[in-house]
Amino acid sequence: MTQARETVSFKPGEVILYPGRPGPRDRAYRVLSGLVRLEAVDEEGNALTLRLVPPGGYFGEEALFGLERGHFAEAVTEVVLEALPKEPSPEEMRALAQHLAEALARAYRRIESLATQxxxxxxxxxxxxxxxxxxxxxxxxxxxxxxxxxxxxxxxxxxxxxxxxxxxxxxxxxxxxxxxxxxxxxxxxxxxxxxxxxxxxx
Amino acid sequence: MTQARETVSFKPGEVILYPGRPGPRDRAYRVLSGLVRLEAVDEEGNALTLRLVPPGGYFGEEALFGLERGHFAEAVTEVVLEALPKEPSPEEMRALAQHLAEALARAYRRIESLATQxxxxxxxxxxxxxxxxxxxxxxxxxxxxxxxxxxxxxxxxxxxxxxxxxxxxxxxxxxxxxxxxxxxxxxxxxxxxxxxxxxxxx
CATH class of the missing domain: 1.10.10.10 (Winged helix-like DNA-binding domain superfamily/Winged helix DNA-binding domain)
Structure with missing residues (x-):
């Protein structure tokens, strides 16, 4: 049986997630439409984009694994998100792992580029x-x-x-x-x- | 039924995985003992460490998701590895996703530090x-x-x-x-x- 999923919408510029340790009500999300930006902001207010999440991508995975979040998540365009259940299905966990593996490969290219370019x-x-x-x-x-x-x-x-x-x-x-x-x-x-x-x- | 898992050993300095698109026989690994270093090497031979994988950690996830690998994996100490099946169990996929989420959080801290420190x-x-x-x-x-x-x-x-x-x-x-x-x-x-x-x- 397919359960109806909880969806939430955000307007451009709205903050979706804040840095810190996720609380019990925090969720991970899948982007249904629009673009989400994950960004770190230092004490002087300089922003650094860490990941752009297009439709089909995930973010907020810290909530699933009890990890501290070091960044904001913000809506770049109008976005519609689907909240993941606390225990995602094996299919969804595989899709999340694939998204994370791709994000990690991009992060490594970014590290190389920052170190050498x-x-x-x-x-x-x-x-x-x-x-x-x-x-x-x-x-x-x-x-x-x-x-x-x-x-x-x-x-x-x-x-x-x-x-x-x-x-x-x-x-x-x-x-x-x-x-x-x-x-x-x-x-x-x-x-x-x-x-x-x-x-x-x- | 628990199946016997395939294990492989490497000596310090041995290359375990090479950069490139994984072939059909490539596998993802879990470290049972020792330390594995993932590193990118540029044309001039300068190495850049991307991830250190301790016991319990995973690497070679590109093979599971058909991703291009941009780095070498090399044994730092004596290492013993377990090869993951092509279709990991839901429990193992969850553990892999958690490892990737942690590695991604570390990669983001590294990007921040390279950009600002x-x-x-x-x-x-x-x-x-x-x-x-x-x-x-x-x-x-x-x-x-x-x-x-x-x-x-x-x-x-x-x-x-x-x-x-x-x-x-x-x-x-x-x-x-x-x-x-x-x-x-x-x-x-x-x-x-x-x-x-x-x-x-x-």
């Missing part, structure tokens, strides 16, 4: 990753990414001032066109090459 | 993390860590020359005593404070 190259990788989310739209044959410099800073682990400099550099070199709150990916292939190299001087 | 503070965190593995032993009331500067460089995502400079700094400031291939943690509390702060000038 220059900011400009990391930014190219971040732009391409964001281009595959609902933050990007194809408009007249080109990919347009709707993201502020603050959001880009959170994606690469830097601050807005530095990001503005690097975005300017990428624009001057013809990889992108940068406008208010949006970025046009003019040369995705060139960005891919940049994303796969370490950068000068490393 | 200075090398000296990251090194303090790495020394404390390594102190909780079989690479460390308590000798006459103090923790002695058996690790080369190359291994420390791989743990923090840096190179040996830079690590030697930072280790010298930590020694001069009284946090550690450094000898050939080993490091005495003289002031674990002080290291903890260092590990939790960002460092000067950030």
């Amino acid at each position: 220059r900011l400009k190259n990391r930014m190219a990788a971040a732009l391409l990753e964001l281009a595959a989310t609902p933050l990007a739209r194809e408009e007249e044959g080109v990919i347009v990414l709707h993201a502020t410099h603050d959001e880009l800073a959170a994606a690469v682990g830097s601050v807005r001032e530095t990001v503005t400099k690097v975005i300017g550099e990428l624009a001057r070199e013809g990889y992108i066109r940068s406008g208010y709150g949006k970025i046009v990916l003019k040369d995705p292939e060139g960005l891919k090459t940049l994303a796969q190299s370490k950068g000068d001087g490393r | 200075r090398l000296k503070n990251r090194m303090a965190a790495a020394l404390l993390e390594l102190a909780a593995t079989p690479l460390a032993r308590e000798e006459e009331g103090v923790i002695v860590l058996h690790a080369t500067h190359d291994e420390l460089a791989a743990a923090v995502g840096s190179v040996r020359e830079t690590v030697t400079k930072v280790i010298g700094e930590l020694a001069r400031e009284g946090y550690i005593r450094s000898g050939y291939g080993k490091i005495v943690l003289k002031d674990p509390e002080g290291l903890k404070t260092l590990a939790q702060s960002k460092g000067d000038g950030r």
Whole structure:
């Protein structure tokens, strides 16, 4: 028998989960529609995006395993979520394990990139990753990414001032066109090459 | 009925898994004894430790989910492993999901630390993390860590020359005593404070 599942909705910018040790009423979630961002925020208010969770993905797994949560979960777009039961079915546990294995592989690539790549190259990788989310739209044959410099800073682990400099550099070199709150990916292939190299001087 | 499980052994330094897309005979493993290191190696041969897997932990999960593996798995000490069946039991899948959730939480802390912390503070965190593995032993009331500067460089995502400079700094400031291939943690509390702060000038 399939039980009706509990669903919850959030508006863009709403906080879904807070950092800390999950309480007894905390739940893990599966995203049904929209995009969720997991982000760490330091004492000075600088945000760092850890994971973007698209439809079909999971988050809040700390509640299932009694782990301390180090980040916020926030709705980027309108989102609809399904709360997981305390004891997920074997099929759902397998799907969650697969999601975690994929997230871990991405986190490891991110660690490699932070340890070895220059900011400009990391930014190219971040732009391409964001281009595959609902933050990007194809408009007249080109990919347009709707993201502020603050959001880009959170994606690469830097601050807005530095990001503005690097975005300017990428624009001057013809990889992108940068406008208010949006970025046009003019040369995705060139960005891919940049994303796969370490950068000068490393 | 409990089936006899297939176990395999490796000697220190032996490679257990290689990077790439897992083939049909690839397996995921549970560590029964010893310590396994997952590490990425770049074109110049610089290693970066991604995960240390102690007894009870899992690795090679790419084989279960058809994911590309970006790293090597290597035996740090003598290790004995149990190969997981292609379709793990629900209990084992839950234990694997929990291991992955914990590894992901650690990877996120590492991303935060790489994005925001200075090398000296990251090194303090790495020394404390390594102190909780079989690479460390308590000798006459103090923790002695058996690790080369190359291994420390791989743990923090840096190179040996830079690590030697930072280790010298930590020694001069009284946090550690450094000898050939080993490091005495003289002031674990002080290291903890260092590990939790960002460092000067950030």
